[in-house]
Amino acid sequence: MLNRKILIYIFSLFVLFAVSTTAKTINVSVSGGTEKINYYEKDDIVYFSFSQFVELVGGLLDWEIIGHKISYKKDTTNLGFLIGSSYFEYYDNIYNLTYPAEMKDGQLYLPIETAVPFLDRIFPQKITWNKKSKKLRIDSEYFNINDLSISSKANGILIELFLSTALAYDVFVTEGNWINISVRDGKLNRTQILSRRDRRYMYDLKAHQIAGAAQVSIRLKTTVENWHHKIQYDPTRIQISIEDAGFEIEPSDTPGSIGPDDRIDVIVIDPGHGGKQYGAVGRGGTREKDVALSISKRLAKLIRKDKQFKVIMTRDRNETVTLEERAKIANEAGADLFISIHANSNVKRHVRGWNVFYLAPARNDSARAVAQFENSSFLRDQESSGKNENNDPDDLYNDPVLSILNDMIMTEFQAESQDFAKMVDKEFRRSLKIPARGVDMAGFFVLNKVFTPSVLIECAFISNKTEEKLLKSKSFQQDVAKSIYKAIMRFKDKYEQ
Numbered sequence: 001m002l003n004r005k006i007l008i009y010i011f012s013l014f015v016l017f018a019v020s021t022t023a024k025t026i027n028v029s030v031s032g033g034t035e036k037i038n039y040y041e042k043d044d045i046v047y048f049s050f051s052q053f054v055e056l057v058g059g060l061l062d063w064e065i066i067g068h069k070i071s072y073k074k075d076t077t078n079l080g081f082l083i084g085s086s087y088f089e090y091y092d093n094i095y096n097l098t099y100p101a102e103m104k105d106g107q108l109y110l111p112i113e114t115a116v117p118f119l120d121r122i123f124p125q126k127i128t129w130n131k132k133s134k135k136l137r138i139d140s141e142y143f144n145i146n147d148l149s150i151s152s153k154a155n156g157i158l159i160e161l162f163l164s165t166a167l168a169y170d171v172f173v174t175e176g177n178w179i180n181i182s183v184r185d186g187k188l189n190r191t192q193i194l195s196r197r198d199r200r201y202m203y204d205l206k207a208h209q210i211a212g213a214a215q216v217s218i219r220l221k222t223t224v225e226n227w228h229h230k231i232q233y234d235p236t237r238i239q240i241s242i243e244d245a246g247f248e249i250e251p252s253d254t255p256g257s258i259g260p261d262d263r264i265d266v267i268v269i270d271p272g273h274g275g276k277q278y279g280a281v282g283r284g285g286t287r288e289k290d291v292a293l294s295i296s297k298r299l300a301k302l303i304r305k306d307k308q309f310k311v312i313m314t315r316d317r318n319e320t321v322t323l324e325e326r327a328k329i330a331n332e333a334g335a336d337l338f339i340s341i342h343a344n345s346n347v348k349r350h351v352r353g354w355n356v357f358y359l360a361p362a363r364n365d366s367a368r369a370v371a372q373f374e375n376s377s378f379l380r381d382q383e384s385s386g387k388n389e390n391n392d393p394d395d396l397y398n399d400p401v402l403s404i405l406n407d408m409i410m411t412e413f414q415a416e417s418q419d420f421a422k423m424v425d426k427e428f429r430r431s432l433k434i435p436a437r438g439v440d441m442a443g444f445f446v447l448n449k450v451f452t453p454s455v456l457i458e459c460a461f462i463s464n465k466t467e468e469k470l471l472k473s474k475s476f477q478q479d480v481a482k483s484i485y486k487a488i489m490r491f492k493d494k495y496e497q
């Protein structure tokens, strides 16, 4: 009897405990007021009630009990979750939350840290999560593509799309003189943009908010033959100039076939730095230029074994090679892929992990910092090798990153470069046992001059003691090389016609 009583007592304690854990709430600041939604923690992961979140932002949750499938619908947005699975569906794409969607007390719970960045992208509101203060913010009316202007100039038409911040973008022309500007992570102020419909210049104007991107399409009355685009600052805007017909310039919108032929068979490996330029140097004296060369040589060896490729290295020994020479080697070889190998460095010595970059305006400060370091080291290369006398070094030296961003960022192979970066990332995640910093974009000089899909890989942090050791070790170097080689095979499979 006594035992039974104790058991009941323990059981009721357990129930009390369970109830008290589900009752925990996080504050949600939404349109000036504060609301509360339930959350719980599991293995340090905060799960929030998406069901209650939906009550705040609107929309409908649809439960399919048998399949444990839950779909969320609002306007044209459609999300599909599966209880117990970290994967979810958005339009026709599958995304990963890292941690599974869970069901508790009849509510759908999602891991907040990985779900919020995604929700922020698909909802018109700005949604942010502050881990420290455990606060969720939902700010209404958040746009980063604010306005459009179109005007005539002496030699043609100027279109300007105004952004809150530099974002990766692409401009392409489709049949019927449609000029399309698609902006990654763009959030359109549709009302403002659509109000710019001007019959003098255009037949039609469209503004689409789509998965993780926004697109503005203008059907011009002018024949679009000669055009170019660039990003400008103060204010940040994408400029597209369309020249009047009559010029003898090749249209730049021919969909870029990669390399000179249909095959993906010429791989250019670019070991970072070299010669007088050490790149970053670790505390133990390891030099970036040396590890970059060792990894590059291992990669070249792997690819060469596979007789279907031709490998060209921008340097195969310890020598100074300028940025222009590196690009020239790649372009003259008719490269199908350009892979620049580096090691990262940070004043904070605990910072670890690898990063794969492709060329686009930097999204965040840490990506910008990496580009700044690599670019400035190229500028030093050029200065000390004295091969750049005609250029004004002061002008470039002021702010190398800004100067490249003010230049036209070459976006012709951006999609393919990003795709290849993701393939490298995927292979690294499988084989490297150091933290993944993932795929990022930034403005690297060396990539901007190469007319083929290209990435810059920061294999690990030479400034971190553990990773400095790894960078020197044969097994790590070989793992990096093998992963990149596998990514090249994937890329060949996908893009070879």
Ligand SMILES: [Zn+2]
Pocket: 272, 273, 279, 280, 288, 341, 342, 343, 374
């Ligand atoms: Zn470097």
